[in-house]
Amino acid sequence: MKQENQQGGPQARFSLRSRLKSRGRRGEIIFITLAALAALALIGLVLLMVFELVTRSLPALQRFGAGFLTGTEWNPVTEKFGALSAIYGTLVTSLLALLIAVPVSIGAAVFLAELAPGSIRGTASFLMELLAAVPSVVYGLWAIFVLVPVVIGPAQQFLGDHLGFLPFFKGPNLGGFGILSGSVILAIMVLPLVTATARDIIRMVPDAQKEAMLALGATRWETLWKVVLPYGRSGIVGSVILGLGRALGETMAVTMVIGNSPRISVSLFSPAHTMASQIASEFSEATGGLYISALIELALVLFAITLVVNVIARLLVWKATGKFKTGGRS
């Protein structure tokens, strides 16, 4: 079914703009200027942050150069710092967390937006937003005392016993502290964010689209899969990227259960560490110019990786849809 491009693209917008310009309304100009200032301020602030990060990590940048990205040793005593294990941990836990959270979130969002009867919808959505309010520390403590011993530990035992031939499930079961726990708690933290935002996107898809599909005899699922989700694709991708951002930058909760060891291993049972949690753990106590500088450089690397992952995510989506524009305005 051909998708009606209701919202127009740059073409339509520009014709609006040129229409406005020719009218020269003062109110418009003030409003647009304010809005533009806000957007510029955002860019400016981030640039300032990057500038600060670069200047403060200069000592480490000069000392280690590209070796910082490939080095695996993090030694504050001999002042040798390498970020590879942290980069690995960050990428693995974030991606695994998204792998777990995104299907569940979108499914829940679909349920809340489309399928749930009114009473359940209100309460469940509400509860979802509440989950976003739980402080990171509480997530972490709950993870240590409940998630790890009750869920992950036994799960790892089971997986190790039955599927231990797979490289993902090898190695000693350290009571559940490791990459798997870190990823699961991250997934739980990302869930409310992606669910709530995706739910709103799905709700905003015009009824006309859905009704047309149903009129043609499609099942509800087909309507959702073939029309609703693609229509809201841009927004949903936006939600997932927000979730990714949250996962990459989360500190407290992850560090409490991931085992914090600079190891690079394919096994999900292995302890690891992430860049964000390392910065948060060590910054308060760090003394010494090069040590602090190395931590700031770690933040800079995380910044860069967030940017790269965002770019890749966008590119993948554009590739998958086969066209540059998506259902909404691109």
Add this chain to the structure above:
Amino acid sequence: MRRILLYLAVTLILLTTVTTVAACGGGGASQNTSAPSGRVTLTGAGATFPNPFYSKLFTEYGKISNVDVNYQSIGSGGGIRAIKERTVDFGASDGIMSDKDLAEAPGRILHIPTTSGAVAVAYNLSGIQSGLKLTPDILADIYLNKITRWNDPRITAQNPGINLPARDIAVVHRSDGSGTTYIFTNYLSKVSPEWKDKVGNATSVSWPAGTGGQGNEGVAGQVKQINGAIGYVELAYATQNNMAFASIKNRSGSFVAPSIESTTAAAQGVELPADMKVMITDSANPTAYPIAGFTWVLAYQDQPDQVKGKALADVLWWSIHDGQKYAAPLFYAPLSPEAVARAEDLLRSMTYKGTTLLK
């Protein structure tokens, strides 16, 4: 649209009212100025380890004087940075400031000891709740990953009455930088040349083995949940959470368990210099627990403000004398008489524009 703006305005007004009422209604009006008639407020930041103790000290002092101290535990590193940048009136640290940091500070910074604490070596061996004995070399080799099983002959030799299982030792250390790690690695550096060479002494090191727990509670959580785990935590943490901890052989040859008495004793087996920048690990005192350390308040010798400087000197003087009685109930070790004497000298050297602040 207008209605939304109206609601926003109403909410903002409500919020402002609430906060103003709360500010006026609650506690007294404290002034953060050097007004002689009002209360004086001091800000301090730093180590997490003494936070419960300082919390008690400053609350009690606030009742008997006109000084309110707002101390927040942001970490020793944060405290050192804060005092260097003068964003606080005093800092606090579990470790000694490096020469580089001291040189970068705009004035001479004094290390005033306020209390000391012990680092307990906790373990999780089902059925063995107490009585485990460890020697320094065994402890170092466990953390160096050279001893990997509980029934290693070297450990069983020290513990003849205990049935140690043939289980892997799961080593746990701190993942975050901490004064506790500083004390622990300082001790290991003193008793194991290999440790000193390979790992060293710092608030955060590159550990040859084991997993990292976030904070005392992270280490305690892991130790409690992993059978065969060993980890180091503050004594208060181990006792308050009913963890089993080991007795360590001190320099005189006795196996000593961490306690308030054995921690105070640690300070008495070490030569205390005038500037009190000394680690009391591996003490020579026969009754001393070997893994102990001071915690210090960091203050400028020359204070920039007379009223605040006097208030600071007074509260610190009280802390090392009358305030010490609040230490033991919270599992902090009171300062030994020698340590108090040194601290007194340091406090007497505090000045404002050349004039001594105390009396």
Add this chain to the structure above:
Amino acid sequence: MSRSRLRTRKVTNAVMLGLCGLSAALAVIALLAILSYTVGKGLPAIGLKFLTSLPQPVGDPGGGIGNAIVGTTVLVALACGIGIPAGLLAGIYVAEFAHPRVAVVVRFVADVLFGVPSIVTGVFVYGLVVVAMGGYSALAGGIALALIMVPIISRTAEESLKLVPNTLREAGLALGVPLWRIILSVVIPSALPGVLTGIMLGLARVAGETAPLIFTAFGSRLNYKGVDEPIAALPLQIYRYAISPYADWQRQAWGAALILIVMVLLASVAVRLLTRKRSSNLGR
């Protein structure tokens, strides 16, 4: 269409919808697990004294989180006051006015900013505001929190605005209404659910953030003194109590966590109640 094909489609329909329901159930179970744990551990600590007193040392009776409740309210109000207008305006700009390339840049910038660990934001604001002001302050804390809020508000607003059909805008223009009024009176109200969700998520997130406050708002044992002084905050209190060795303080930490969640819940309810009438007439 053959009958078996219809069957397959129906079965697929049922299965997939069932999975969606299951996902929602999973999410709710996770939430309930965490909530019930927090309630279980925190409820014993709650009482009128707890909600109004100042913090006390370990073991001393009558300790409370009164100043932390006020502190978090002030900090979140500051963050909203700075973050909501800034985020909304930026989102509006990207969705309505920006050249596509500029839009891409602003969007990336917002996404990347959202991924910055909150402690880095805190350290950044420390260097910028605290050192410049010569001390910790609630204002610095509010600014740090606003920096965390802006990307999420801006991105959700932008995505929601983009989904509003152009026909609405064109109708307004045909009536001679200036574009900015159309946006404020028509487009935003129809995108309101999404915008509000973004605001509430941002508010919930910053209400529970600890790391950015450590070096900015600092924390306090004393009563509220003004936005240019250190200020107490619930997440800070929770963190410092939770990592202490003492059962008394740990219990208070859980009580404070419960109160924090309740506060965000109340704010969410208030916002939804106040804006429900408006959105029910437009869209669905």
